Amino acid sequence: MSIPFSLQRNxxxxxWIRFEGDRLIVYTGKVELGQGIKTxxxxxxxxxxxxxxxxxxxVSGNTESGPEEGITAGSMSIETTGAAIRQASAEVRAHLLDxxxxxxxxxxxxxxxxxxLIHNPGTNNSLSFDEILSGGQIDVEATxxxxxxxxxxxxxxxxxxxxxxxxIDLPYKVTGGKAFIQDLQFPHMKHGRVVRGPSINHYPDQxxxxxxxxANIVRDGNFIGVIADREDAVRAARQHLNDTISWxxxxxxxxxxxxxxxxxxxxxxLVVDGTPGDEPIPDVPACNFSATYRKPWHMHGSLxxxxxxxxxxxxxxxxYSHAQGPSLLRDALANALSLxxxxxxxxxxxxxxxxxxxxxxxxxxxxxKLALHVPxxxxxxxWEREDEHRYEPYSPGTLIDVAANIENGRVRYWSAxxxxxxxxxxxxxxxxxxNLVAAWEQEEAIPRPIPQPGRGNHSGIHRNADPLYxxxxxxxxxxxxxxxRIRTSSTRGLGAFAxxxxxxxxxxxxxxxxxxxxxxxxxxxxxxxxxxxxxxxCRALASDxxxxxxxxHHPGRGFAFAQYKNRQTYAALCVFLDVDDETLEVSLEHxxxxxxxxxxxxxxxxxNQLEGGFIQSAxxxxxxxxxxxxxxxxxxxxxxxxxLRFSEIPTxxxxxxxxxxxxxxxxxxxxxxPTPAAIANAIADATGIRVREVPxxxxxxxxxxxxxxxxx
Amino acid sequence: xxxxxLIINQTSVTLDVDPAxxxxxxxxxxxxxxxxxxxxxxxxxxxxxxxxxNKLVYACTHSMAEAAGQSITTVEGLGTPExxxxxxxxxxxxxxxxxxxxxxxxxxTASKLLDENPAPSRSDVMTALDDHLCRCGAHNRIIxxxxxxxxxx
Numbered sequence: 001m002s003i004p005f006s007l008q009r010n011x012x013x014x015x016w017i018r019f020e021g022d023r024l025i026v027y028t029g030k031v032e033l034g035q036g037i038k039t040x041x042x043x044x045x046x047x048x049x050x051x052x053x054x055x056x057x058x059v060s061g062n063t064e065s066g067p068e069e070g071i072t073a074g075s076m077s078i079e080t081t082g083a084a085i086r087q088a089s090a091e092v093r094a095h096l097l098d099x100x101x102x103x104x105x106x107x108x109x110x111x112x113x114x115x116x117l118i119h120n121p122g123t124n125n126s127l128s129f130d131e132i133l134s135g136g137q138i139d140v141e142a143t144x145x146x147x148x149x150x151x152x153x154x155x156x157x158x159x160x161x162x163x164x165x166x167x168i169d170l171p172y173k174v175t176g177g178k179a180f181i182q183d184l185q186f187p188h189m190k191h192g193r194v195v196r197g198p199s200i201n202h203y204p205d206q207x208x209x210x211x212x213x214x215a216n217i218v219r220d221g222n223f224i225g226v227i228a229d230r231e232d233a234v235r236a237a238r239q240h241l242n243d244t245i246s247w248x249x250x251x252x253x254x255x256x257x258x259x260x261x262x263x264x265x266x267x268x269x270l271v272v273d274g275t276p277g278d279e280p281i282p283d284v285p286a287c288n289f290s291a292t293y294r295k296p297w298h299m300h301g302s303l304x305x306x307x308x309x310x311x312x313x314x315x316x317x318x319x320y321s322h323a324q325g326p327s328l329l330r331d332a333l334a335n336a337l338s339l340x341x342x343x344x345x346x347x348x349x350x351x352x353x354x355x356x357x358x359x360x361x362x363x364x365x366x367x368x369k370l371a372l373h374v375p376x377x378x379x380x381x382x383w384e385r386e387d388e389h390r391y392e393p394y395s396p397g398t399l400i401d402v403a404a405n406i407e408n409g410r411v412r413y414w415s416a417x418x419x420x421x422x423x424x425x426x427x428x429x430x431x432x433x434x435n436l437v438a439a440w441e442q443e444e445a446i447p448r449p450i451p452q453p454g455r456g457n458h459s460g461i462h463r464n465a466d467p468l469y470x471x472x473x474x475x476x477x478x479x480x481x482x483x484x485r486i487r488t489s490s491t492r493g494l495g496a497f498a499x500x501x502x503x504x505x506x507x508x509x510x511x512x513x514x515x516x517x518x519x520x521x522x523x524x525x526x527x528x529x530x531x532x533x534x535x536x537x538c539r540a541l542a543s544d545x546x547x548x549x550x551x552x553h554h555p556g557r558g559f560a561f562a563q564y565k566n567r568q569t570y571a572a573l574c575v576f577l578d579v580d581d582e583t584l585e586v587s588l589e590h591x592x593x594x595x596x597x598x599x600x601x602x603x604x605x606x607x608n609q610l611e612g613g614f615i616q617s618a619x620x621x622x623x624x625x626x627x628x629x630x631x632x633x634x635x636x637x638x639x640x641x642x643x644l645r646f647s648e649i650p651t652x653x654x655x656x657x658x659x660x661x662x663x664x665x666x667x668x669x670x671x672x673x674p675t676p677a678a679i680a681n682a683i684a685d686a687t688g689i690r691v692r693e694v695p696x697x698x699x700x701x702x703x704x705x706x707x708x709x710x711x712x
Numbered sequence: 713x714x715x716x717x718l719i720i721n722q723t724s725v726t727l728d729v730d731p732a733x734x735x736x737x738x739x740x741x742x743x744x745x746x747x748x749x750x751x752x753x754x755x756x757x758x759x760x761x762x763x764x765x766n767k768l769v770y771a772c773t774h775s776m777a778e779a780a781g782q783s784i785t786t787v788e789g790l791g792t793p794e795x796x797x798x799x800x801x802x803x804x805x806x807x808x809x810x811x812x813x814x815x816x817x818x819x820x821t822a823s824k825l826l827d828e829n830p831a832p833s834r835s836d837v838m839t840a841l842d843d844h845l846c847r848c849g850a851h852n853r854i855i856x857x858x859x860x861x862x863x864x865x
Contacts, residue, residue, distance in 0.1 A: 034811025034848055164807060173812035174800045174819060176747035176788035183746040231741055232733050303751050303759060303813045303847045352751075352813035353848045385752040604807055608853065612810055615849030638756035638845060646841040649851040 003144040006084035010067035013095070014137040016088040017045065019129055022116060024049070024056050026085060029069025030077040031061035031324060034353035035668055036167055036605045037077050041085050043165045043602055048089030048149055050113045053165065061326045061348025071325035071426070073356070073490060075568055075666025078601060082664055086148045094146035095138045100127050164604035169350075181307050181322055181349040182382065189309070191234040192370040192381035195224040197247030199255070199632025200391050200437050200487060205246040217241070218373045221443035225370045227379060238384075254630040255485055259294065259397045262419040262481045267453055271476040274458045274466045274566055282475055284415045287403040289510055293502035294693040295676075296625035297394040299635065300491055301643060304352035305383040306359030306392075310371035317344045317371065321364035322351035324426075329361050331429025333368055336439035336446055341429070355616070356491035359383055359392045361427045365436040386636045391437060394626055395491035396421035398461070398498035402506045409514050411525060415475040416465060416502065418495070422451035422480065423460040425489030435489075453480040458565040463495035464673055467503045468563050469525035486628070493672035496564065497617065500673025501680070501694065504560040508681040509690060518681065519559055528563075530570050530596050533657055535561050538572035538594040541655065545576065548589060553578035555589075556686025560674035569670035570596040570657075573614065575678040576650070579686045584698045584705075586622060586683060588650035595654070595670060598662035607654045609668045614652060617675035619644035625695050716780040720745070721789030731777035735769070736760045738776055739786065747787035747816040751845070758844035761817035762786050768821055787816045790823055798861040799823055808857035810848030818844050822858045831862055 003011070006029070010016070018025045026045045032038050038058040046053040059066055069081055096118060097108035104111060104120040104127060112119045119126040173179045197204065203222040210217050215226040215237030224241065228234035269276035309320040317339060323329040326346040334341045346364070354360060367381035383391075398420040405413040427435040433449035434440070440448055454460035462478045511521035519539045526532050538559065547555050555578045563570045576590040593610050600606055623642050626635045635641035676694050683701060684690045691704045713728050720743060727742050739745045739762070751759030753772045760771040763785040791797035799822050802808065809815050818841060825832055825840040832840070837858045846854065 034809075034813075036807075036810065166804060167807045167809070170804050170807065170809060170812060171793050173809065174787065174803050174815055175791065175793045175796060176745060176786065176816075177793070178746050179812065180746075180749070182740075182750070185744075231737050232730065301847055303757060303811075303845060304749065305751075350811070353811035355847070382750075385754065608807060608810060608850065611852065612849030615851060616847070619849075637754055638752060639754075643845060643847065646838045646844065646846075646851055646855070649838065649855075652852055 003142055004080070004083035004087050006067060006069055006080045007087050007142050011141040012139060013088050013092055013142060014139040015067050016085055017092045018137050019133055022055060022128065022130060024051055026056055026058050027066030028058065028060045028081045028085065029067045030072045030081040031326065031348040032169065032350050033072060033324065035609060036602070037072070038169060039165055039167045040078060040602050040605055041081060042168055044082055044085050045089045048086060049093050051116055053168070055116065058168070063326050063330050063346045068327055071328055073324055075564060075668040075670070077666070078664045079666050082601060087144070088142060090146045090148040091142050092138050095140070096129060096132055099132050103127060165602045179350065180304065181309065181320055181351050182304070182380070184309055184320060184349065186309070186378040189378040189380055190227050190229055190374065191231045192225055192227050192367060192379045193234050193238040193384070194366045194381070194387070195226065195238055195241045195245065196387065196391065198390065199249070201253035201485060201632065202247040202249050203441070205248055210241060210244065218370055220369065221441055221445060223369060223438050223441035225366060227370050227374060249631060253485055255628045255632055256483070259296070259399060261483070262397060262399050262421070263479070265419070265479050265481040267480040267482060269453055269478050271462045271465055271478050274462070276453060276455050276462055276478050281477055284403050284475065285413065287405050287413065287415070289406060289506070289513065290401070290403040291506060291509065291692055293400045293402065293498070293505060295398040295498040295501065296694060297397045297486060298491060298620050298624050299389065299394050299626055299641060300355045300358040300392055301641065302352045302354050302358050302388060305385055305388040306363035307351060307380065307382045308364040308367035309378055309380050310364070310367035311378045312371045312375050315343060317368055319344070319346050319364050319368055320349040321346055321360055322349060322354065323360040323364055324354065324357065325428070328426065328428040329364055332361065332427035332434065332436055333365060335429050335431070336365060336434045336436050337368060337372070356395070357393055357426050357489040359388050362391065362437045365438045369438055369442070389636045389641060390633055393425045393487045393489035396423065396488040398495070400498060400502040402502055404506065404510060406510050406514060409516055409521070409524065411469065411471045411510060413473045414467065414471040417477045417479060418461055418465055418499065419479045419481065420461045420495065420498070421483065421486070421488040423488065423490050423494040424451065424454055425487065448484060451480065451482045451484065453478065461495045463493070463499065463565060464562055465495060465499045466566060468528065468531060468566055469507070469522070470527055471525065492613070492616070493669040496562070496669065496673040497620065497676065500560065500562045501676040504562065504674060504677030505680050505692065508558065508677070508684065512684070522561060531561065531563060534570045534572040534594045534596050537655060537657065538574050538592055541592045541594065541653065542574040545590060545592065547576045550578060552581050554581060554686040556682040556684070558678045558681025558683070558685055560677035560681065562673045564666065564670045564673070568665045569667040571610070571670040571674055573671060573674040573678045575682045577679065577682045577686065579683060579701070584701045586696065588618060588648065590650050591652045593652065593654045593671060594657065595667060596657040596659060597667045598665040599660050600656060600658050601664055603656060606656065606667055610654050610671055611652045613669060613671035614675050615644065615649060617672040618679065621676035621679050621694055621696055623695055623697065716776055718779060719783040721785060729776050731775065731780070733776050734772055735762070735774040735776060735779045736771035739771060745786055745788055749813060749816055758817040758821070759814055761820045763820055763824060766824065766827070768824055785820065787819050790819060797823065798864050799826070799858065802857040802861040802864065803854070806853050806857045806860065808850060808853035810850050814844060814846045818854060825858070826862055826865065830865065832859070834859065
């Protein structure tokens, strides 16, 4: 039995599982982003220890206690912390049985663990965990020897208390409990705001006269913040400063126009088996299919602007933050503020869902800078709505040139050139550079790092660039444009959204060119039986669905498939929509998702993630595009950056193909790639117009219709 | 500063505040309620919605001067963890949320919908919630929860 990676790094069982009276505390380094990880890890421990989930508390993302697990991203939590907690719980269970055996006068294998008791059915005697441990903990290292319970030991994981594992955070979130970082209160807490220009590339005119106001103004180079006892005062002071300061922008920092500039780069790597390398890049031969697919810049668009609470006391900085990587943020803060790592504590505290690297880390740095000016006071620093829209790092615009040769219904050759910016703009403890906005602004400025091409398997621009299909020959080239005048970083799915959009659109186009059913065409190029199974099931469900018909609307149906990172969840998607004859407006009607995520920890949580991923990606696909002028973004609120609304939501049928013998596979980003392709394919089915640019809306359909009027 | 009275979840409160302060700031910072949430400050996302005498109001832009003397209902006034409103219960029963940030405003709007239309259709619910944004994609679960609450009432 091998020890899961996270447990190897944090081998002491008491780092993961502790006992307090009749309660069990589970520690995880992964953090709650709204994906339900606390509920998932609680149900894993509950299952292994046959312990009621209502008596489990979860502590997550505290740099002072619990395991060190880096960042919560990439749909990895179930595979990393989940696997570690499963094994740690199994080992804890074995220790409890060993310790109880003598006192219960039986062999451990004859004892039964249930509801926090170890029971000897022979004598009918029991001991509680608490009695066995007498207030102590199981403070030993993992061995990897005890085996977790087999998955079929119970009908479902978790407990039988409710048919679905109830989210442990919802009861207080829906009754006015203190759920989010803005709800924390400390005695004499002060409010903070930052004052920035139209973009992060602007700086304040040094001659700006920052007049006295009700607030304490903190100025450090180009960093400007305000502190006040009351929130209305700090907001008024910010407004006053916004009106007072004139903002400067060097011509060299103006926002570039359009997206063709992404092609202007010499940083290119050949991607082989999902991994970029330095092998020579072959030329593209003559092909009978070629097309360019485009994705604009998207924002995370967290429903709550970022926030943080910081206090500087006794030469120690404590920061409450909703950042995805508390330990990475700790190191980045120490570096940017010239502190030692052991002078900084970061405690994860929830905010609204972030969906990647949003403003959380920057707000934490902003709060820390203000806190250093008023030692002993907690500062609650909030970004305003336009701060989040303007300064959060976006998901990068992407262009993908596809070329293919198709012969007798088979793709003989596949080529893709992917042009984009970095997906890796996260802060961590780097030397001589920083990814925190305030670090670039302060007097002792730390420069921004120059983006380097990621070389990990499916790590960034090239995530899901390698089709899972059996093509005879392939050439995949990743082109990184290092320009960061538009700031970019990680958003759910990274490159998978653009890559799967291109692959699954092109596959559909190739099938239609050869007049082959697009699903049959995909199946002819797939060998992996699990991939085949999700597609076949999706097709069967789609043929049973009776779409509505509306006069004046063209109905359409489109499929797409991907296995996230070619190693995580398999997902097939079918979208039903219609397109208004006159306006070309697209309305989603229904979606069918079939997914195989291996062993399922929490079926309802998995369905929630899959459907939520589809709806979010449908919003990106249909509506979203950050707009810019030369001074920065002009998408500064929800009117200028519209997202999908309740009236536009299709019904969704999620079906799981469970494989309890396979490891659990991450699923939080499994649908982000297939969604734009399934929608584009359905639009092509409805109208005969092939749209190769996101957002897939009236404008792009009209543009595509003008270019390609043949098929209609 | 002016002495102003509010009736919050059926309890009268007198506050010493600037009448220009937003109702949201007062509910959160002076009264100490967590449920009304700041999302945009521009009446665009619905996270701050509360009811004033059965009308929906964006607390982020509603001033204390306008709210003074009126009766305000927030999520805290719908139900408690021990005795939840059918809407709160339905959201818990169906795990109808992901991050949950949008739920406060949505629950307030849904309670007004059910008061006026005890048996709404799916499309009625979608229309009623159209001024609320959810970014996690939990829309269908939220719609289902409201329909379930209507059934159970």
